[in-house]
Amino acid sequence: MKCKDDALDADLAAEVLEVCRRARMRQHVFEFGGRVFPKPGIFEVEGQEINEPALERAEAAVRIIVGAGPDAAAAVKLQRNTGGGFPAHYDNAGPPSRRAVTAILYLTDGDSGMLEIFEFLKPPVRVAPRFNRLVVFASDRCLHAVTRWREPTPRYAVTFWFDGRAASEEIVLTKSHLSGFPTWDDAVAFFQESPLQRVISRAVYDDEYETSLREYCGFREDHLAHMLEAHRRSGTAAAACSR
Template identity: 30%
Template sequence: AVPRCDDGAHLDGRNNCPGNEGLETGRSLMHCIDGIGIAAGNRASGPANVITVAFVTELGDLPAMQVTGVDATKISSFVINTDGVAGSVQGTTENMECAGRILPQAGPSLLQNGYAVMDNAFHPSLAQALKAEIQSLRGDLYANATHVFVVGKDEPLLLEKDHIHEMELLTVPPSHAHLNQWFHNPILRESLNSAIPSLEAARHMIKVQFNEGHGGCFPMHFDTYGDDGKCLTAILYLNEEWVHGHGGELELFPFPHAPVTIAPLFNRLVLFSYCLTTWLYRSPQATSSPPLLPPPPPLKGEESYHRMLRKLMISPFRRHLAKLRYADAWKQSLVASHKPTPAFHAYLDTFHNDIAAIDAATLKMLKTFAASKDTDKTTFPTTPAAFLRRLHLEFQGTPKKMSTPPVPWWH
C-alpha cells in the first residue's frame, strides 16, 4: 500500500533493500496519509500468523495551522493476541462481535481479488471512542523510522520519514480502555480465520501512528518481509469530514492486475493481503495452503508462455516483477516520504542496482522459457519491457483475456 501525497504515488521497499532476496509478497501500495494514526504490536518471537491493527487520524492536505483540527482515524491493521485477556469496556465487545459476524462476507472477494472493502464496519460510537483516545496520545508518539540492511554496510541504515510519528500499542496506558480492549479481543482474528481458513492467524501487531501533514506519507512498499508471517492488512477509516482533495486514499496494486484507489471514507474497513501498516502473522506450524483454481488451457503454440505465467503467479518472483513495473513511482515515493539524510542517500544509491538486478533476472527467465520446444517465437516476449506490456494487456486490458491464470493471494 502506498499513501498518496499531493505529488503522486509512493512506494517503499522497507527491508526490500538491494541485495535483500526477500522482496515482500505484498500487493498493496498506500498513498500519502496526513493525520494521526495508531499502530501497536504484540511482538512474538518467530514467524506466526498475525492480524495487525493500526489506527490513524488523517488530515489530508490541510494547511499546517489546521493540524489540531484532525478528525479522521484510520485503523490500518489489527492483530489480536490469542492468549490476551478480554477487556470489559461497555459496548466495545458487542460492537466487535457485530463486526465479527459480517467479516466472513469478505471471504470471496479476498480469495478472488486479494482485497475487500466493507462500509459501515463498526458502530459509530466505537469509532468515535477510538479516535478520541488516539488524539489524546499525540504527545507521546516518536518519529517513524526504518532500519534497512544494504550490501557493503556493516550496520543497518536508519531511514527517517518526515512528519510521521507512532508508538507501540503495548505502551498505551490502561486508561485508554477502548484501544486496550481492541488489542486483546480475539473476535476479529477469529472472524478472518473463518473467512479464509488457510489464514490461520495466531497473533497480532498494533501501533499508533500520527501523520502531521506537510506531505508526510509512506512510500510504496510490500508489507511482508520474508518469513516473518505477515499475511493480511486491515484498515478502518474514520474520516468523518473527508472530501475528495484531502488526500489519504489507499491505492492497492494487486499486480499484475490494475491498481485500485480506495477513498478513506468514515467507517470503511479495507482488508487486503500483505499490506502497509497491519499484518496477519501465521503460526510457525501453519503450513497449509489454499486450494488453487485449475489453470486455464493454454492457447495452441503458447504452452511455454502460459507455463511461465502459471509459475510466476505462485512464485515470490512476481513481487520483484511488480517492483520493476513500478520502479519510477517507487523511487519517487522513497524521495517524497523520507528525510534527505546521508543514510537515506546511501540507501537510494543502491536503488538502481536493485532494479537492474531484477531486470537481468527477468531477462534470464524469459530466455529460459523461450528456449522451450513449445514456444511460439513470433509472440513470446523477448525483453522485460515487452513482457510487462503483454501482462498489462492480458490482465488489465478491456476485455480481460480469459486465459490468464489466477493469483493465489493467500498461498
C-alpha cells in the same frame, strides 16, 4: 484487496479515534538500503504499549472481519500523519516475518493520503481515507504506498497485522520457476498468488517505487539520494534474479 465502510460500531470507532488523539506517539523511523531514516510527518506507537479496552475490542472485531483465527498472533499500531506519506513497500518482506493479513482502519476523512494498492500486474487502485473504513489485503503479496497527507489537521489510523502459519516458502526465484509456465497468463497467475513477486517487484514497478520515494514522503535530499540509489541497485538485481 477488500474495503469495508462502517467497519466497526460507530461508538467504538469514535473511542479508538480518541485513543489515537491521546496517545503519545514517536517519530517513525525505517530501514532502507542499509540505513535508518526518519519518515517526515509520521508518528506511531505500538498498541501493546497502550492499555486501552477500546483497542482490544477493535482488534477482536477486525479479527472477525478478516477471518483471522483465534490463535493468529496480532500486532497493532496507532498512527498520526501530519504531512508525510509512505513509499511503495510490502508489509511482509520475507522470513522471519509471518504477517499474512494487513487491515488498516481509517479514522479521519481526507482527499489526500490515498492508499495505493498495486496487486501484481492488475490495474492500481486508490482508496481514500474515510472515518471507520477498513482496508484489508495480503501482507506478503500486495505492494502498496500512501500519498502525501495535505489536509490541515492530522490523519489518524490504526493498522492490524495478523500472522499466518509459519512460511516454508522459497525466497529465491530460479530457472525452474520461469521454465514451468506454458503461457504468459500462467506466469502472471503464479506471481499474483506467490510471495515470490517481491523478488522482481522493484524491476516490474520501477516507476512506482521511484515516484513514491520522490513525491510522497518529503524526504531530505541527501536521504532521498541514498534511497533512490539503493532502489536502483535492487531493481538491477531483480531484473537479473533468475538463475
